[in-house]
Amino acid sequence: MAGRIPQSFINDLLARVDIVDIIDSELPLKKTGRDFQALCPFHGEKTPSFTVSQEKQFYHCFGCGAHGSALGFLMEHKGLSFVEAITEAARGVGLEVPYEGGETPTTPSVDYSPIYAILSPAADSP
Numbered sequence: 001m002a003g004r005i006p007q008s009f010i011n012d013l014l015a016r017v018d019i020v021d022i023i024d025s026e027l028p029l030k031k032t033g034r035d036f037q038a039l040c041p042f043h044g045e046k047t048p049s050f051t052v053s054q055e056k057q058f059y060h061c062f063g064c065g066a067h068g069s070a071l072g073f074l075m076e077h078k079g080l081s082f083v084e085a086i087t088e089a090a091r092g093v094g095l096e097v098p099y100e101g102g103e104t105p106t107t108p109s110v111d112y113s114p115i116y117a118i119l120s121p122a123a124d125s126p
Ligand SMILES: [Zn+2]
Pocket: 040, 041, 042, 043, 050, 061, 062, 063, 064, 065, 066
């Protein structure tokens, strides 16, 4: 069982992730003006009505009404769970997912000694 993912991490991740990068790696997007377009992966079509807004960071299909964020796209298109979508998006931008509680996949080894040295300057004095 993996632990919960802190909301602050999700916010941070969404700030770094570009929905255009995420979707473009799954289906080729074509830039049209300020937005990007592709053939919708959620319904069969011959003319692109699947639109991705880089500015607003969401996708919308005028054909079938599919709509969502970068994480939503990963979940819908690849059939991932929310946690899996976050893990995948985080990997794409080189972030490690910090789980709250439950198992901790990796424990970062942090050297606190410089902090202690600053906090207790008197310790070195005779
Ligand atoms: Zn569609």
